[in-house]
Amino acid sequence: MSTPSTSALGPDFNTPIEERYFEDYTPGSTYAYGSITVIEEDILRFAAEFDPQTIHTDPQAAATGPFKGLIASGWHTASVMMRLYADHYVSKVASLASPGIDELRWVRPVRPGDSLSIRTDIRTARPSRTKPDRGIVHTDVEVRNQHDEAVLTLTAMNLLLRRTTG
Numbered sequence: 001m002s003t004p005s006t007s008a009l010g011p012d013f014n015t016p017i018e019e020r021y022f023e024d025y026t027p028g029s030t031y032a033y034g035s036i037t038v039i040e041e042d043i044l045r046f047a048a049e050f051d052p053q054t055i056h057t058d059p060q061a062a063a064t065g066p067f068k069g070l071i072a073s074g075w076h077t078a079s080v081m082m083r084l085y086a087d088h089y090v091s092k093v094a095s096l097a098s099p100g101i102d103e104l105r106w107v108r109p110v111r112p113g114d115s116l117s118i119r120t121d122i123r124t125a126r127p128s129r130t131k132p133d134r135g136i137v138h139t140d141v142e143v144r145n146q147h148d149e150a151v152l153t154l155t156a157m158n159l160l161l162r163r164t165t166g
Helices: 040-050 059-063 074-088
Strands: 030-037 093-106 114-128 134-144 151-162
Touching: 030 059, 059 093, 074 093, 074 114, 074 134, 074 151
Parallel strands: none
Antiparallel strands: 030 114, 093 151, 114 134, 134 151
């Protein structure tokens, strides 16, 4: 895997990730970050450990399979998404946890040499009904390849501390 980039691919939050709280996640805001290039060696290593199917572990067998070549495990692609998401999007000071994700879809295969980036669209941000010191943010996330094609989509949920509780 290539070294993740450290920059936004367009407008970024006004608040640095080290100072970002719930209030900084405004519904309707869109941000993009990337990229990470997926290499064959990483596809093979990840698959050997976590998803040992021949479409991910055997280039020769994969060449005659349904995708006509080696592809990354969807879980590998999700891991790349998480790296970019944690490096660029989720607060380093206010993130509490995630209660989960919704609607995970692998919409296009990731192949050796693909460079992946993420696009985040803040769907909703609401204060917690039971814990006034935090809120929950729902974010639609797309992982996109170098051709600007979506390869993975999901909706992430994040619990974040609030800067104020008034």
